[in-house]
Amino acid sequence: MFAELLQYMLSGLTIGAIYALAGLGFSIIYNASHVINFAQGEFIMVGGMASATLTASGVPLPLAILIGCGGAMLVGVLVAKFAVERARNASTVTLIIITIGASIFLRGVAELIWGKDFKRLDAFSGETPIQILGASMQPQSLWVVGTAGVLIVAIGLFFNKTLTGKAILATSHNRLAAQLVGIDVKRVVLASFALSAALGAIGGAVVAPITFSYTEMGIMLGLKGFTAAVLGGLGHGPGAVAGGLIVGVAEALGAGYISSAYKDAVAFVIILAVLLFMPNGLFGKRGTERV
Amino acid sequence: MNALLHGRLTGLLALGAVIAILPAFLPNNFYLDIAILAGFNAVVCVGLNLLIGYAGQISLGHAGFFGIGAYASGVLVGTYGWPPVLALLAGAAFVGLMAFLVAKPILRLKGHYLAMATLGIGIIVSIVLRTESGLTGGPDGMMVEPFRIFGVELYGEKVWYWVVGVLLLGVVWLSLNLIDSPMGRALRAVHGSEVAAEVVGVDTARFKVLVFVLSAVFASVAGSLFAHYAGLITPAKADFFKSIELVTMVVFGGMASTFGAVVGAVVLTLLPQALTVFQDYQQIVLGGILMATMVFMPKGLLPTLAALIPARRRA
Numbered sequence: 365m366f367a368e369l370l371q372y373m374l375s376g377l378t379i380g381a382i383y384a385l386a387g388l389g390f391s392i393i394y395n396a397s398h399v400i401n402f403a404q405g406e407f408i409m410v411g412g413m414a415s416a417t418l419t420a421s422g423v424p425l426p427l428a429i430l431i432g433c434g435g436a437m438l439v440g441v442l443v444a445k446f447a448v449e450r451a452r453n454a455s456t457v458t459l460i461i462i463t464i465g466a467s468i469f470l471r472g473v474a475e476l477i478w479g480k481d482f483k484r485l486d487a488f489s490g491e492t493p494i495q496i497l498g499a500s501m502q503p504q505s506l507w508v509v510g511t512a513g514v515l516i517v518a519i520g521l522f523f524n525k526t527l528t529g530k531a532i533l534a535t536s537h538n539r540l541a542a543q544l545v546g547i548d549v550k551r552v553v554l555a556s557f558a559l560s561a562a563l564g565a566i567g568g569a570v571v572a573p574i575t576f577s578y579t580e581m582g583i584m585l586g587l588k589g590f591t592a593a594v595l596g597g598l599g600h601g602p603g604a605v606a607g608g609l610i611v612g613v614a615e616a617l618g619a620g621y622i623s624s625a626y627k628d629a630v631a632f633v634i635i636l637a638v639l640l641f642m643p644n645g646l647f648g649k650r651g652t653e654r655v
Numbered sequence: 656m657n658a659l660l661h662g663r664l665t666g667l668l669a670l671g672a673v674i675a676i677l678p679a680f681l682p683n684n685f686y687l688d689i690a691i692l693a694g695f696n697a698v699v700c701v702g703l704n705l706l707i708g709y710a711g712q713i714s715l716g717h718a719g720f721f722g723i724g725a726y727a728s729g730v731l732v733g734t735y736g737w738p739p740v741l742a743l744l745a746g747a748a749f750v751g752l753m754a755f756l757v758a759k760p761i762l763r764l765k766g767h768y769l770a771m772a773t774l775g776i777g778i779i780v781s782i783v784l785r786t787e788s789g790l791t792g793g794p795d796g797m798m799v800e801p802f803r804i805f806g807v808e809l810y811g812e813k814v815w816y817w818v819v820g821v822l823l824l825g826v827v828w829l830s831l832n833l834i835d836s837p838m839g840r841a842l843r844a845v846h847g848s849e850v851a852a853e854v855v856g857v858d859t860a861r862f863k864v865l866v867f868v869l870s871a872v873f874a875s876v877a878g879s880l881f882a883h884y885a886g887l888i889t890p891a892k893a894d895f896f897k898s899i900e901l902v903t904m905v906v907f908g909g910m911a912s913t914f915g916a917v918v919g920a921v922v923l924t925l926l927p928q929a930l931t932v933f934q935d936y937q938q939i940v941l942g943g944i945l946m947a948t949m950v951f952m953p954k955g956l957l958p959t960l961a962a963l964i965p966a967r968r969r970a
Contacts, residue, residue: 400767447946454953457713460770461906462949464899469942476935587774587895594771625786632775639772640760 367498372620373613374496378505378574380612381512382408385567386589387596387604388519389560395536395599396556399448399459403467404564405586406474410436411565412577413474416483425488433565439470440561444554467586474579485572504573511570515563516605522559523601532556536599584628588615591631595638597648607646610634666914667828674820678813687812689928694819695881697920700904701826701913702873707902708911709834709842710866712762713770715898716777720750720871722784722893724878726791729799729888734790739802743879747872754871758864777898784890796889799882815884822880823917826873830913833869838862843911907948909955918957 386404393401414432419425443466451462488507493500523529535542535552543549568577568585575581592611596603611631618630638646681687699721706712727746731737737745761772784791791797802809809818833839841862844852852859882888891897900923908919926944930937952959 394767400770447950450950451953454949455910456767457707457902457906457910458949458953460713461903462946464903465942465945465949467942468938469946472936472938472940472942475938583895587778590771591775594768598767623786626782629779629782632778636757636772636775636779639768643763643768645768 370499372616376613376616380609381509382567382571383588383592384605384608385563387592387608389563390593391604392556392560397553402463405582406467406470407436407561407564408568409582411568412572415569416485416577429569436561436565437558440557444557483577487573508570591635597645600647603647684812693921693924697917698877699874700916700920702870704905704916706870714773716773718897719777719780720874721878724875725882725888728879728882732800747875750875751872754868758867762863781894802883909957915957
C-alpha cells in the first residue's frame with residue numbers, strides 16, 4: 365500500500381522534474397518578452413534526439429548532450445531573432461501563432477534529419493533498479509531529478525547574482541525603464557530564448573532513456589510545461605517549478621489509482637480547477653490593468 | 656476589396672456569387688470535396704473570428720466543440736436511432752450549455768490564461784473521445800449514418816456542396832449583423848480596452864460569454880453536419896492540432912474580418928492539398944508559411960491586401 369504510493373510519487377517526481385524545467389523555460393521567455401513560446405517542447409525534442417543519435421554514432425555522451433544543447437540554443441536564438449523580434453508589436457494571438465509555426469517547422473526539420481522512428485538512448489548509469497522502502501526506482505530517475513535540481517538552483521543563482529541575470533529580471537519588470545538604464549533589451553530576449561532552449565535540451569537528454577526520443581516527443585511535454593508555468597503563475601519561476609512537480613505527481617497518482625488512459629488529462633483538469641478559483645495561478649500576482 | 660470588408664450586403668452578395676459559380680470551375684468530385692471541407696472550416700472560423708477578432712479572446716479548444724457536435728450526431732443517430740436533426744440540435748444545445756457553464760468563470764481570465772483554459776478543455780474532450788471506445792469507437796473513430804430530413808437522404812458531394820454553401824452564407828449573414836448591432840460595437844469596445852468599455856457601462860462579461868457560446872454552437876453544428884457528410888469521424892477532428900488549425904485560419908485570413916476568416920479557411924484547407932507535392936518537406940513549408948505570414952502580415956491576409964488598394968489609388 366505504502367510502497368505503491370511511494371512508487372507513484374517517485375515516478376511522478378521524475379517526470380515532474382522535466383515539466384518543471386519546461387515550465388521554467390516558458391516563464392523565462394514570458395518574462396523577457398511576454399511571448400508564450402509554444403516551441404519550448406521542440407527544444408526538449410532537439411536535446412533528446414541529438415543526444416540519442418549522436419551517442420549511437422559513437423560520440424561520448426557528455427559531448428553529445430553539449431552538442432544537442434548548443435544546437436537547441438542556436439535554434440532558440442534564431443526563432444527569437446527572425447520571428448519573435450520582428451513581430452514585436454503584434455498581438456498576443458499573432459505571437460502565439462508564430463511560435464506554433466516555429467514548432468511545426470522544427471518538427472519538420474527534425475523529421476527530415478532523424479526520421480520518424482523512436483530512438484533509444486542507454487541509461488547513463490545502468491538499469492539495475494534501486495530499492496527504496498519497497499518501491500523500485502530506475503537510476504536514470506535520479507539523474508533526471510538531480511540534473512533538474514542542479515539546473516534550477518543554477519538558474520536561481522544566475523538571476524540573483526549575475527549582471528546578465530539581473531538585466532533579464534529588470535527587463536521583465538519594466539522594459540522601457542530597463543532600456544533607459546542601458547540594458548540592451550533585444551539581447552535580453554535572445555539570451556532568454558537561449559537559456560530556455562538550454563534548459564529544455566538538457567531536460568530532453570536526461571529524460572530520453574526513460575521516454576525514448578522521437579520527433580513528436582516535445583508536443584505533450586511542452587504543453588505540460590505550459591500547464592506547469594500557468595499553474596504556478598505565469599512568469600513566476602519558483603511557481604513554475606512547483607507547478608511542474610505538482611502536475612507530475614498528480615499525473616502519476618491519477619494514472620495509478622484512477623485510470624492510466626486518462627493520465628494526460630489529469631494536468632488539464634487540475635489547471636482548469638485552479639484557474640476557476642485562482643485566475644492568476646497558485647503563486648501569481650493579482651494584476652491590475654492600466655487603461 | 657474595401658466593399659468586401661465594409662459593405663455588409665455587397666460582401667454577402669459577392670460571397671453568394673462565388674459559391675454559386677464555383678462548381679462550374681471544379682472539374683470533379685475531388686475538388687468539390689475540398690470545397691466542402693473548406694466550407695465547414697469556414698463556418699467554424701466565422702464563429703471563432705467573432706471571439707478572437709471582435710472580443711479579443713483566444714480559444715485553443717474549439718475543435719473540442721466541433722468534435723462534441725460530430726460525436727453527438729454519430730452516437731445519437733447511429734447508436735440510439737435519433738432523427739439527425741434532433742441529434743444536431745441536441746449536440747448544439749449541449750455544447751452551448753457547456754460553453755456557457757465554463758465561459759462565465761473562464762472569460763474573466765485574461766490573455767494567456769484563457770488560452771490555457773480552452774486548451775485544457777479541448778484536450779480533455781479529445782482524450783475522452785479517444786478513451787471511451789464503447790461509445791465512440793476509440794482512436795479508430797466511428798461510422799456515421801447519412802443525414803435524413805423529411806424522408807430525403809442528403810447524399811453525394813453535389814448535394815452537400817449546396818448545403819454547406821447555404822449554411823456558410825447564413826452564418827456569415829448572422830455574424831455581419833451581429834458586428835453591426837449595438838452588441839458588435841460593444842464587442843469592439845471590449846477588444847479595444849476592456850476597462851474603458853466597462854467604465855462606459857458595457858457589460859463586458861455578458862458579451863464575451865454570449866460570443867463564446869455562439870462560436871461554440873457554430874462549431875458544434877458544423878461538426879454534426881461534417882460527421883454526416885464524411886460518414887466517418889475520428890478523435891483527430893477534435894484534438895489540439897485541429898484547434899490550432901482553426902485559430903490559424905482565422906488569424907491568417909485576418910482577425911476582425913468575417914470574410915478574412917472565410918478566406919483563411921479556404922486557403923489553409925487548400926494549402927495541405929497543394930503541399931502534398933512537397934512530401935517530406937510538408938511540415939517545414941507549412942510552419943514556414945505560418946511564421947512568415949504572421950511576421951510580415953500581422954493583421955492577416957485580407958486586411959493587408961485591402962490596405963494595399965487605396966494606397967495604389969492614391970499613387
